[in-house]
Amino acid sequence: MIDALLAKRLIERITKYTEYNVNIMDEKGIIIASKNTSRIGTFHEVALQIIQGEKDIIRVDNENTQFGVKKGVNMAIYYHKKKEGVVGVTGDPEEVMPIALIIRMAVEVMLEYELFKYEKMQRRNLKEQLLNIILYKDDLQKEDWERLNLQLHMKEDIIRIPILIHIDNDIDFCEHVLNIFRSGSRHSTQDLLCLTRDGDILLYKSTDCSLVELMKNYKYIVAEALSDGLRYMRSAECHFSVFVGSFQNNFQYYRMGYEHCVWLKQNISHGQSSYFYDDISRYFTSILPLTELQVAYYTIEKNLGEKFLESFKEIVEALREANFNLNEASKRMHVHKNTLVYRLDKIREALNVDPIGNNNDREFINNFYHYLKRKEKLYQM
Numbered sequence: 001m002i003d004a005l006l007a008k009r010l011i012e013r014i015t016k017y018t019e020y021n022v023n024i025m026d027e028k029g030i031i032i033a034s035k036n037t038s039r040i041g042t043f044h045e046v047a048l049q050i051i052q053g054e055k056d057i058i059r060v061d062n063e064n065t066q067f068g069v070k071k072g073v074n075m076a077i078y079y080h081k082k083k084e085g086v087v088g089v090t091g092d093p094e095e096v097m098p099i100a101l102i103i104r105m106a107v108e109v110m111l112e113y114e115l116f117k118y119e120k121m122q123r124r125n126l127k128e129q130l131l132n133i134i135l136y137k138d139d140l141q142k143e144d145w146e147r148l149n150l151q152l153h154m155k156e157d158i159i160r161i162p163i164l165i166h167i168d169n170d171i172d173f174c175e176h177v178l179n180i181f182r183s184g185s186r187h188s189t190q191d192l193l194c195l196t197r198d199g200d201i202l203l204y205k206s207t208d209c210s211l212v213e214l215m216k217n218y219k220y221i222v223a224e225a226l227s228d229g230l231r232y233m234r235s236a237e238c239h240f241s242v243f244v245g246s247f248q249n250n251f252q253y254y255r256m257g258y259e260h261c262v263w264l265k266q267n268i269s270h271g272q273s274s275y276f277y278d279d280i281s282r283y284f285t286s287i288l289p290l291t292e293l294q295v296a297y298y299t300i301e302k303n304l305g306e307k308f309l310e311s312f313k314e315i316v317e318a319l320r321e322a323n324f325n326l327n328e329a330s331k332r333m334h335v336h337k338n339t340l341v342y343r344l345d346k347i348r349e350a351l352n353v354d355p356i357g358n359n360n361d362r363e364f365i366n367n368f369y370h371y372l373k374r375k376e377k378l379y380q381m
Helices: 004-014 045-050 094-136 144-151 172-185 212-234 253-268 280-287 291-300 306-321 326-332 337-351 360-381
Strands: 023-024 031-032 057-060 072-079 082-092 161-168 192-195 202-204 240-244 273-275
Touching: 004 023, 004 031, 004 094, 004 161, 023 045, 023 057, 045 072, 045 082, 072 094, 082 094, 082 337, 094 144, 094 202, 094 253, 094 291, 094 360, 144 253, 161 172, 161 212, 161 253, 172 192, 172 202, 172 212, 172 291, 212 273, 240 253, 253 273, 253 280, 280 360, 291 360, 306 326, 306 360, 326 337, 337 360
Parallel strands: 240 273
Antiparallel strands: 023 031, 023 082, 057 072, 072 082, 161 202, 161 240, 192 202
């Protein structure tokens, strides 16, 4: 069925290039758009004959005012091999036949394009509904997403990577970036994309590789998936951050993947990009009750003294930001490397740890550092 508003737009475009009157009739033979607006809403007998019969083209050599039919040529409009309506061109059939053929072709091409855009928009809206249900509906049940997925045909069992993009700009700019991601060459029909309630862009990037390959290359996959939008944001010189959550292949747990992104946004700042799996140890520490952590660390904390603890937090923060590279950490602290080594030796002696050379020791001081920072944040509230 051809929508009347769409038919009106088609007529407005076509009649810019011809002086002949052009009509578009629906599947009931009613004129729904015409250059001669007085004919809109009237019945067209020949159009109904074409829709209901086997003929695709009917010439009218004599006017029939009783049935509202004028001289001209009327042709079936097809969409997906089905008659959706009729286009008619008024005038001497011999003169208008070549014009009518061209107009019919133009109408069918424009109809296909407009309906493609409409279907694409409908699919986009359904995807946004699907994500909104997954992210925000309390007591989420499988039936909630299956209803929408019947229309979307999204593959649930493939691995998708949740990616949250926070942009320091207004909502219109964010919408524009969102559309760049949607129309970009890296976008897949299996991707899920929306604006969150906080105004961030959320992309669940679909993948078609094995888990082994994904674990090796997921940061490159993320960078490639975002390349079009990131290029635009950099050219616009706006500040943005990217937070990559945990992989998911079950809609039931997609909300947790999103919440891992949000946790990164609230707790981690590694420049423009942060990855959940790089900070998973800190995540698990953060969700433990502070009382549990205090049982583990309070005696150590109490016996170290305030001055030592302040130095400890400063040094560990610099080391973490520099990936435990002494040269880089000393630059961040604006001290000589030897000064940093001297201060670090104090930590080694007090706690019997070697965070540079021993992974277990590094994890211990990381967790102790997070406990101190979390406690500090609590007291500041």
